[in-house]
Amino acid sequence: MKKSALLLPSRRSVLAGMGGAAALLAAPGLVGRARAQSGDVIRLGAPFHRTGIGASYGRWYEQTAKAATALINEQGGINGMQVELVIEDDGTDPKRSVEVMEKFSAEHNVDAVFGTLFSHVVAATAPRAGELKMPYFICSESHALASGAFNRYVFQPSITDVKSQVISMAPWISDNLGKKVTLIYPDYAFGYDHRDNFTAAIEAQGGEVVADIAIPPTETSFTRYFPKIPFSTEVIYHVMVGPGVLTFVKELGEHLGSQGPELFGFIDSLEAVQLDIPQLSFLEGSHFWEGNPRYAQADQTDFDAFYREKVGVDENGAAMGDPKNVSTYAHMFSVWETLYAMKAAMEMADYKGPDQKVAMLEAMESIQGFDASNAFPQGQKVFNGKTHQSFGHQYISKVVDGKLEVQHTTSIEDTFYPDETDYTKMSF
Amino acid sequence: MTNDRKLLLLCLGVLAILFALQFVLSSYLVLALTRILILSVFAMGYNILMGYTGLLSLGHAMFFAAGLYASGLASYYWGVPLGWAFLIGIAGSAVVSVIIGLLALRTEAVAFMIVTLMFSQAAFLATLHFSKITGGDQGLTLPTEARSFDLFGLVLDMTHDGTRFNIAFTVFAVVLLLTYVATRGPFGRQLVAVRGNPGRTEMLGFNIYIVKLMAFTLSGTIAGTAGALYGLMFGYIGSSFADFQNSIQPLLFTLVGGPGTLLGPLLGTALMTMLIDRLSGLTTAYLIVVGVLLIVMTLWAPKGILGTIRDKWARWLN
Numbered sequence: 001m002k003k004s005a006l007l008l009p010s011r012r013s014v015l016a017g018m019g020g021a022a023a024l025l026a027a028p029g030l031v032g033r034a035r036a037q038s039g040d041v042i043r044l045g046a047p048f049h050r051t052g053i054g055a056s057y058g059r060w061y062e063q064t065a066k067a068a069t070a071l072i073n074e075q076g077g078i079n080g081m082q083v084e085l086v087i088e089d090d091g092t093d094p095k096r097s098v099e100v101m102e103k104f105s106a107e108h109n110v111d112a113v114f115g116t117l118f119s120h121v122v123a124a125t126a127p128r129a130g131e132l133k134m135p136y137f138i139c140s141e142s143h144a145l146a147s148g149a150f151n152r153y154v155f156q157p158s159i160t161d162v163k164s165q166v167i168s169m170a171p172w173i174s175d176n177l178g179k180k181v182t183l184i185y186p187d188y189a190f191g192y193d194h195r196d197n198f199t200a201a202i203e204a205q206g207g208e209v210v211a212d213i214a215i216p217p218t219e220t221s222f223t224r225y226f227p228k229i230p231f232s233t234e235v236i237y238h239v240m241v242g243p244g245v246l247t248f249v250k251e252l253g254e255h256l257g258s259q260g261p262e263l264f265g266f267i268d269s270l271e272a273v274q275l276d277i278p279q280l281s282f283l284e285g286s287h288f289w290e291g292n293p294r295y296a297q298a299d300q301t302d303f304d305a306f307y308r309e310k311v312g313v314d315e316n317g318a319a320m321g322d323p324k325n326v327s328t329y330a331h332m333f334s335v336w337e338t339l340y341a342m343k344a345a346m347e348m349a350d351y352k353g354p355d356q357k358v359a360m361l362e363a364m365e366s367i368q369g370f371d372a373s374n375a376f377p378q379g380q381k382v383f384n385g386k387t388h389q390s391f392g393h394q395y396i397s398k399v400v401d402g403k404l405e406v407q408h409t410t411s412i413e414d415t416f417y418p419d420e421t422d423y424t425k426m427s428f
Numbered sequence: 429m430t431n432d433r434k435l436l437l438l439c440l441g442v443l444a445i446l447f448a449l450q451f452v453l454s455s456y457l458v459l460a461l462t463r464i465l466i467l468s469v470f471a472m473g474y475n476i477l478m479g480y481t482g483l484l485s486l487g488h489a490m491f492f493a494a495g496l497y498a499s500g501l502a503s504y505y506w507g508v509p510l511g512w513a514f515l516i517g518i519a520g521s522a523v524v525s526v527i528i529g530l531l532a533l534r535t536e537a538v539a540f541m542i543v544t545l546m547f548s549q550a551a552f553l554a555t556l557h558f559s560k561i562t563g564g565d566q567g568l569t570l571p572t573e574a575r576s577f578d579l580f581g582l583v584l585d586m587t588h589d590g591t592r593f594n595i596a597f598t599v600f601a602v603v604l605l606l607t608y609v610a611t612r613g614p615f616g617r618q619l620v621a622v623r624g625n626p627g628r629t630e631m632l633g634f635n636i637y638i639v640k641l642m643a644f645t646l647s648g649t650i651a652g653t654a655g656a657l658y659g660l661m662f663g664y665i666g667s668s669f670a671d672f673q674n675s676i677q678p679l680l681f682t683l684v685g686g687p688g689t690l691l692g693p694l695l696g697t698a699l700m701t702m703l704i705d706r707l708s709g710l711t712t713a714y715l716i717v718v719g720v721l722l723i724v725m726t727l728w729a730p731k732g733i734l735g736t737i738r739d740k741w742a743r744w745l746n
Contacts, residue, residue, distance in 0.1 A: 050712045089708045094567070094668050099463060099705065106456035120565045120666055127569045127663040131587040142566070149569055188556045188667075189566035216553060217565075 041084045042077070042346070044069075044339075045104030045113035045134075047125075052092030054118045056272040060328045061115055061139070062087060064335045067311045072339065078346050083339075086110055094124030101125050105132040111354055114338050115139055117331065119190060126150040133428070135361055137342055139334035141165070141291075143193060146389040148421025152428055155364055155388045157341035158381065159291060159334035160415055162193045168394050168414035169289060170201030176408075177262040177287065178234025179207035184225070184252075185239045187214035194239045194266075215240065215248075222248045226255040239266045246279065253282030263287065267294070267397075267404075271328040274318075276402030283399045287407065290395040292378045294329040295403045307336060307377035316403070333378040340375035341367070341383075341390075358428050364388075365424055382412050386422040391415045431744030432612050435690060438745075439608055442691060443601050450593050458593055460705065464698050465596040466658050467681065469603050471693030473650030474678035479687035480611055481643040482623030486541045486675050487548030488651050490528065493555065493670035495521040495652025497562060500665035503574045510577035510586065514656050521652015522645060529644035533637060548675055555667035567666025575663055592661055599657055600694075603650055608690060610646065619643055623688075651678070684725060686732030689746055695733055 046065055049058030065085060073082050086108045090097040097116065104110045112135035116122050119142035126144075129136035130151030138145065138154060143161040145154055173181070181202055185191030191214060199209045210230045215222060222244075229236065236256075240248045249269065263286035275283065294317035296308065311332070312320045319325035341364070348363035349356055365385035370376045382391045391412050397404035446465070450458050470492055477483045498520025502508040508516065532543045555562045562568070576585040584591050610616055618639045621629040630636050659665045668674070678693075685696025700718070707714035729736040738745040 051715070089712060089714075091708075093673075094664070094666055098662055098664070099460070102459045103456060103705070106459055107454070120567060120668060123563075123566045123569060124662070124664045124666060124668075131575075131663075144566065144569075151572075189559050189564040192559060192564070217556065218549075218553065 040081065042079075042081050042351075043084045043086055043108060043110040044342070045101075045108060045110035046085050046087045046115045047090040047097060047100045047104070047113060048087060048115055049092040049117060049121075050087075050089035052090075054092035054121075057117050057328045057331065058089075058092070060272070060332045061117065061335045064311050064332045065115060065339065068336045068339045071310060072343060078343050079351055081352075090116070090121060090125075092118050092121060094121050097121045097125045098128045101128050101132065101134065101136075105134050109354070111135070111351075111357070112137060112342060112360075114342065115335050117141075119144065123149070126154045129153050133357065135342075135357060137338050139331070139338055141331075143197075146384075146387040146420060148387075148423075150388075152388075152423045152426045153361065155341075155361075157364065157367075157383055157388075157390050158337035158376075158378070158392075159331065159390070160392050160394070161389060162190075163197050163417060164389075164391055164415035165289060165291075165394055166194060166197040167201045167417060168410040169396060170198060170207075171205050171414070172396055172408050172410070173235060173237070173264055174202060174205035174207045177264060179205070180210045180230075180232050180234040181207060181237050182229050182233040182235070182261075183209055183212040183237050183239075184229075185212070185214060186241060187216045190241070191239060194237075198237060220244050220247065222251045223255065226252065229261075233261045235262045235264055236260070237264050239268065241268050245269045246273065249283070250279045253280075256282070258282075265289070267291075267330045271330060272326050274324060274326055275399065275404065281402075284402070285399060287396055287398050288404060290397050290404065290406075291330040292333045293395050293397060293404065293406050294327075295405070297406050301372065301377070303372055303374050303377040306374045307333070311336070337370070337376050337378060337381070341370065343375075344370070361428070380412065384419065386424055387419050388423050434744045435612075435746075436608060439604055439690065442694070443597075443604070446600070447597060450590070450597075455589065459589060460701065461698075462589075462593045462596045462661075464694075464701050465593075465600040466654050466661070467677070467701065468694040468697040469600055469657070470651050470654035471678040471681040471685070471697050472603055472607055473647045473652075473654065475647075475682045475687060475689075475693045476607065476610070476619075476650065477643055477647035478679065478682055479689070479692070480616065480619040480623065481640060481647075483640065483644070484541055484679075485532075485544040485647075486672075486679075487528075487532075487544035487546075487551075488648070488678055489670050489672065489674035490544075490548040490551040491521050491525055491648035491651035492655035492658075492674060493551060493667075494524040494648075495655030495657075496659040496665050496669050497555070497655075498652070499656035500568065500570060500659040501561070503570055503660065504568050504665075507574070510574065510584075510660050511579060513574075514660060517656025517659070518649060518653050521655065522649040525645045525648025525652070526641070529641045529648070533640050533644060545672070545675070548670070549672070552667060552670040552672070555670050563666065565667050567664055567668075570660070570663040570665070574660075586661055586663070596657065596661070599653065603653065604690070604694075607650075611690065615639075615642070620688075680722070682732070684722070684732055686734030686736070686738070689732070689734040689738060691745075692732050692734040699733075 048062045069083050069085050088100045090100045104113050114137035116138050117140050119140050122138050122140045122142050130153045136154045138156050141162050143163045145156050185194050213225050213228050265288050267288045267290045296315035313327050314320050317327050317329040345360050345364035349359040351360045367383050369382040372380045379393045394410040395406050396408040398407045474488050495517040499513040499517025502516045503513040535543050556564050622636050626636050681696035682693050686692030
């Protein structure tokens with residue numbers, strides 16, 4: 001073949017090549033279908049956010065899942081069977097996530113699926129999981145599960161939901177930072193969850209929301225919103241997320257200067273972001289919610305030290321040997337703990353294969369909770385089998401010398417609220 | 429045999445093969461084919477406007493979402509039976525298409541692209557703003573009782589894979605044959621005339637604004653039909669279906685398959701969907717591979733796969 005033909009193939013050869021590729025793509029059994037026989041391994045589908053807006057989380061969720069799986073397999077697996085992860089990228093996209101769920105069910109024939117974080121992705125995927133009768137363990141903080149929006153196949157056995165987090169922290173904010181609160185939140189459902197739950201919670205403490213400022217997700221500059229913050233504000237509660245969040249925090253700092261009200265934020269805004277950078281210096285002295293403390297604390301548990309070492313994170317919450325590669329430490333524990341929760345349920349049900357899915361799910365519903373351990377390094381959990389939701393400690397941390405120091409740990413009881421559904425009354 | 433008859437026979441042959449595939453393919457590929465058929469309907473709608481009429485819209489997610497929300501909200505809030513909800517979805521997208529078309533078609537070329545993009549972004553933000561009704565970004569999950577419906581005494585369960593495939597296939601077949609009829613007759617020739625030389629078409633006495641509006645409405649309504657079907661079939665409606673990415677998708681499917689060809693959207697959708705599906709399991713850089721392939725297509729097959737085949741070997745394949 002002439003060199004020019006290699007560089008500039010004819011239309012005919014391009015079309016022929018495409019035809020071949022199409023046949024390869026469509027042919028069943030050729031790609032990605034190699035599978036061990038049922039019963040010799042436990043296969044778990046892991047739809048992580050490798051790309052899209054959740055990519056910074058997805059990368060660490062994957063690393064955490066691999067570390068936990070390796071450890072479980074070192075310890076003998078589950079019921080004598082090794083655990084195999086089947087990882088797919090859901091693109092942080094609801095549509096793609098549904099496709100991936102179908103792929104896990106019909107092509108990979110996994111035993112269960114776990115690990116989805118973003119709540120809109122969960123909302124699209126959970127109904128399909130129920131239709132496919134696929135156990136689906138989410139790590140998302142979404143209140144939709146505990147409110148009864150999903151089905152009997154969906155569980156959240158590790159991370160708490162937004163409602164729990166907000167109601168447990170409102171008393172501390174009211175007692176320590178102030179009672180007149182301005183809320184700044186993204187103008188979509190995640191922000192509304194915070195607005196609605198926090199407004200009720202702070203009012204129950206005798207406080208009030210003096211202003212709530214919703215910012216559209218397409219916004220790239222935020223300065224025009226800050227004059228709406230009333231002078232009477234004692235606390236600014238901010239929960240911004242997304243690509244513009246660093247700009248938001250920087251502009252908020254420039255607007256407030258050094259004499260502003262107290263700041264209370266959710267670490268979601270700054271997960272995977274270094275705190276000790278000049279642009280964020282004004283956060284010194286402000287407070288954050290953390291699901292799990294990013295920085296190793298003075299009273300660090302042996303469990304946290306063990307978990308930190310296994311997932312390759314140093315005492316500052318960054319990758320070992322790469323201090324700029326900051327983890328999503330406040331959230332990613334949920335992947336580790338969820339795997340161990342699934343292991344516990346499978347062992348209770350003496351799970352050997354997909355025929356025992358229902359027994360495994362019933363075992364999960366019967367679990368009352370988990371003690372703090374290497375398997376549950378974030379702390380003790382109380383699990384509600386009716387709502388399929390876990391309850392645990394919340395951490396309120398203060399930025400001191402560019403690091404987060406835990407100031408207050410809520411009790412688990414602080415996170416409780418009345419049951420809003422009972423999935424055990426639903427059929428499988 | 430006339431060219432139109434050849435094309436009709438090809439379409440019928442393709443439909444026969446698609447129907448038979450459910451008995452041959454693995455269960456996952458049947459599920460994948462179900463999605464491909466729905467998204468092909470979306471792309472076929474887009475093709476009416478872009479491929480046949482030469483109007484490049486960057487806002488078709490708006491029509492997909494109009495069908496999705498009209499049918500989904502009717503089912504969610506009022507418990508409308510699925511069959512009626514589907515028809516409401518089609519009607520809703522038709523109304524939105526007419527209104528947007530009346531305004532957007534006052535512009536041309538790049539301005540038309542920008543206006544459709546702006547309307548689409550406004551629609552996307554509206555789905556977020558009215559989240560108390562739409563569920564916003566988290567969306568709404570249709571209740572279990574809205575997952576089946578009665579068709580003349582026959583209960584069709586939308587959670588059953590076979591039922592889903594055959595409903596998707598039926599809608600696809602109807603839209604394909606409708607598109608065949610629409611593009612073969614006088615209306616189809618007017619569309620092509622507007623694409624080729626709007627000035628001359630006007631001089632011949634045709635009202636090209638009306639022709640464009642009819643194409644725009646038909647295109648948006650077919651896109652909305654896909655949206656209604658998608659929402660009811662998967663039991664979820666959410667604002668991500670109205671975002672910009674969802675407007676680009678049918679454009680890519682049509683470009684790859686062949687704009688202005690009847691079966692191009694199906695081919696493009698199938699290839700792109702399976703390519704992403706397979707590559708995403710192998711590498712996180714799958715979108716780069718897709719991008720490179722699109723560049724290759726643009727360089728060596730700018731009229732898409734079927735468009736190139738038509739130009740080289742089969743003039744009747746349009």
